[in-house]
Structure formats: structure tokens, C-alpha cells
Amino acid sequence: MARRGQPLQKGAHHPLHSKEQRVPEAPLPYPRSAVRRPIVLLALWLALAGSAVFAVATGAVEVFIDATRGAIQKIPIAVYNFKSGVSVPGQSPTDALKADLRRSLLFDVADLERFGIKAEVNSQPGPEALQKAGEAGLPVQVWGTVLRRGSEIVVEGTLFESSRGEVGRKRYVGSPEVVRHMVHRLADEIVFHYTGEQGIARTQIAYVSERDGAKEIFVMDYDGYNRRRLTFDASLNLAPAWSPDRRHLAFVTYRKGDDPRIEEFDLLTGARRTLVAFRGLNITPEWSPSGEELAFATTKDGNSEIYKVDKNGKRFERLTDHWGSDLSPTWSPTGRELAFISDRGGTPQVYLMSADGTNVRPLTYRDQHGSYNTAAAWSPKGDWIAYVCRDERRILKLCLISPDGQQGRQLTTGSGNDESPSWSADGRHIAFSSTRNERRDIYMINTDGTGLERLTTGGTSNEDPAWSGP
């Protein structure tokens, strides 16, 4: 499932962690020899590029900097096998940590054996191993222990840099069931240390799973482990959506009657309450980034229109007003704009509007992007909007488009219908459902199209994923 670490060049140094101050090797649009020209020219080019972005940003459309991972080198990291005094069923803590680091797309996880260094250590590697690893171009190294203490497990991890020695350690304690979660926390601490970014190793994915003819809400760790059923309503529960603080799940339910309504479930207290129950269909709920409002679609006016409501379900505000069908609202990370689906032009397409419903304009067009585009999802980083498109075989696939409409591509290929895109908090992965292997399951993929992983197994259908925040 997880990708193997890529082989490293001997002598490669990561710009951030070698003693010399090096500028990261970004792809420049001119040959290297041009660097020798007066620096004034370079500064001028950067100023122009920067001001071009600035000019677009002051327009009606919000433009976000495209955080292309490819332009930045990954940090080579080596993880020694954690010394474990505990037998952990399933994946080892070491492998779980490596998988977390790989999935962050920030690290090149090295295969120590390939450098003639023993991965197996007794609580920590010896000085010769550390030096050898440093010389081999592995500037960051991690090791740790998983030991039993009474009825609890203590996980310790050490972060080490070849150029400066031990950076620091972490120590976690908890019951045996949370060893994976301790490792995920360690992975996120490593990510945060190098980037200031909240990692995704501790995130959860809520989803819908069919059981005995009913559809119920489930949650699992972002890597597919620790699945847990949340509803037992023997009805249809669909379209889960996380509040930004991860405390609530909104979802669509038929349990109270023929009209699907939107319900909110408090994950901490277990409390359930109805948020939206208009006559007609109440569907596609999405919390705003502040958590103060919920956008949704309702057919109470005869056709599907987008509304928003405050988090207490009291004050409703209508956002769309058109005889066409408007649905699937998704918020920009600033909360100032929404993308949504509308067939007001004849076919379902992706549209944009301000958070008060003004300034509605199309983003996808039939002649350019096909006649069936649905299920928009705005990345929490703002640089892409994912949506479900239809390829030439009329099979549903995932597509990406930038909010200014200038860039777009098809993200998934192959057989089966791919649906319900949901972004990771770091904006580098998308969870989705797919029937590419007969039965419908939830998968994740990197936004560059690599790293496809299946997350669910079992049941008759797993669908509608919603990826939590950090």
C-alpha cells in the first residue's frame, strides 16, 4: 500500500539542514548560466512575477499561491526500528511512523540497509551508525522505544540531526490500544518541527458504510485503521461533514421521515439534534472554516437552492436564487467565497460566489470541461477545487481546477466511478470513493496523482468520505 522510500544520492544535502546556507533549487524559467548575470535582473523578474500574482489577487476572484510540492526537495530521513518490548498486532510502530512520514510528502524515508547501516538497534544507534548515516546524506534520523510499564505503554522517540546532534525527544504514555495514535502524534511533531504545519497523521475520516441494507456513519484513522461505527439507525445516513474543531459531524438522515434532514452529532457528548428540516430535500451540508455557519442545499422552494445557517440552527440566509438546481456548496479557506454546483446553464457545472450569495460566476464550462461536473470540494490551502467530472467513456473521475480557472487537469484515471472528493488538511491528498475494484471503497490519492491507497475493506459499500481537520 505505502510507497517505498526513494533511493538517495550520496552526498545530497537538504538546503535547510546543511551548514552552508543554500537556496532551495526551485525550477527557474531560464538556464543556470543566467544566474551569473547581474542580480538586479533576477530581482526584477521575481518582482514582476510577484506583482502579477498580486494584481490577480485584487480582482473579484480569490487567487491562492500554488504550493507545488515538486519545487521543494524532500527532507531525507532515516527511521531506525523502534525497540519494542511489546508485541503490537498488525503494522509495527516503526512501519506506521515511516508510512506517516512518507504520506506527508515532506520526507524521503530512507532504507537504511541500502546504506549498509543496521536498522535494528538496541534503543539507540551507535555513534558509528549515526556518522555513517550523516555522511550518506541522511541529515535527519529518528529512533525510539515502545516499552511496557505496568498496564500502560510508553513510547519514546528521539529526533537527531547529523549537523547538530540530538534535537529533542518525545515521551508518550497510554493504553496499548493507542500505540498507533502515539506514533501518529510523533510523526506530526516531526512534520511540525520542520514546517510549522499541522500534519495529518492524527486526522480522522468519517464515511458512510452500508450494513444490512442501511447506510450508517463510521469513522476511521486517516490510514484506514481503527474503524468505528457511529450510528445504528437502520435507515439512510449520508454525507458526513466535520466541524473545523472536529467536535461535530453534520450529516443527512432519513431516520425521522421521508424528507432527508440535516442532523448534527456531538462526538464528545453523544448529543444529536436536527439542524435543518425543511419540507423537501435537505442535503450536502458543509461547515464554514470558522465553524460558525453551515452551508447546505434545500428544495423547500421547489428547486434546489443553497442556504446557510448559523451553527445553532437559528438564522437562515438564502444564497442562491435561480430556477436551476444549486447544490454541493464548498467553502474557500478564507470563508469569503463558496464554490458550488449549478445546472442553471443547462448542464451541472462548478460555479463560484461570494459568501453572501453575490457575484455568481461559472468556473467550469461545458465546451472546455465537459457536460457533467459535480461534487465540488475546495482545498483547505485554497489552491485547487476538486470535483467529479465525466471522462470520454462517461465514467466519473476526479478533476482539479484552480480557483481562477487558469489551470485544470484530470486527477484520477482507470476503471470504476470515482466520487465524493474530500481534502486532507494539508491540501496534498484527497480521499474519495471508487468502484475501481468492483465494490465501492474509500481511497486516498496525492494531488500529483501518485500514492493511491485503499483505506476500507469489508461491508458492501464504503463511500462519502469526509476528512477531518488537524
Added chain:
Amino acid sequence: MRSLTGQTRCGLVAAMFALVGILAVGGCSKKNVMSSTEGAGRAQGGAAGTTEGGPGGSGGFGGSMGESGSAPLQGFSKSPAEEAVKSQTPPMVAKADQGEIAARQAREAAQRKLADIYFAFDKWALSSEGMKNLAQSVEVLRQNPTAKVLIEGHCDERGSREYNMVLGEKRAQETRRYLESLGVKNPVTVTSYGKERPVCTESEESCYWRNRRAHLVLEGEK
């Protein structure tokens, strides 16, 4: 990577700062975005660096899910305090209402199936066959003028989940319009199940057409 000359290196670094400055002015800073999405009590975690003897506990920030693994990060330390880690998995399940489930199932058992009307792919117009089937149901409805009619719209699996909800409702609404045009006075409600309640799941036309339907049931007949 070849080493750059000192002068060139300084110049490039200066240029990078210039670019960062321009981007910051452009107001597209993601850092602003992150801080504006903070819910109560969810700080960004410890400093990106080491802390000496960092605070212990799993982050007692009021209002956050302090018990879970999603508590704020604390950073690395040379002498780390122990962090108690609880499960990331949400602690509560949504309690079902057994009375509600029983009532719903009893109601469905008491419903009388009237007709299934079929539709063409991506369409909600009634076929002449569909109209004929509906006309036959009208007789049953005339004998039970107070019984309620429920029309459910359904779709085959080939459209997207959400848009199919809308398509299903259009099929149900079209069916209701036709019944009313035939003079039906019974109370009629419509709903849609999109593609969520298929009668079959094979990925082929022999199954697809059976799902593109309006399903009519009668309830409360005497």
C-alpha cells in the same frame, strides 16, 4: 548541486525576501488563513523548535477535545515531560431510537406498493408506458381518497451521488404533476433517494433501467 558564489548567493537570498514581501502584500498568506480557522482553544502548538522541559499532559486547553490525540502539539525537548495520549477515535456513538426504528419499519410494512414508473437515462419526463401505469393506479386511489401517496424518486448509479438526489426528486415531482392532472385528490408527498436505495447493483443496463424509477406507495388505506 553546485555551490553558488557568495555574491550570487546573497543576491538570490535578497531576491527571495523581495518575493516573500510581495506575496505577503498580495494578501494571499496561508498563515492568515490558518489562524482565522482556529476554533476555541486550539492553539498552533509549541514553538517550532525545542523547549526545555516542555509542559506535560495532553494539552489542557479548555474547549478543545483535550482528551483526544488531536490536542495541540508540544514540540521536542531534551527532557520531555510525559504526554498522556488518549484515543483519537471519537468516544461517543450516536444512540439510536429503537421506538423510532420500530415505528418506521411498521409503517413501511403497512405501505402498499402501487407502481414503479421508469425513466430514460438523465431524464425525468414520463414515458407513455409510465403514464399508462399511473392511470391504472388512479382507480385504486379513487377508492381510497384519504390515503396518502408517497412518491420516491430513484436513479441508476452512473450519476453523482448528490446530483442524483435532485434528479430523483424531479422524477417524483413529474409523477405527482401527472397524477394531479388525472384528478387525483389524495395527499401526495414526494421525496428522493437518489442512487442510495437501488433495487439491484450490477453495473449494466439490465440493472440500470430498473433503478431509474419513481416508486409509489399508498399508506393509510382503510
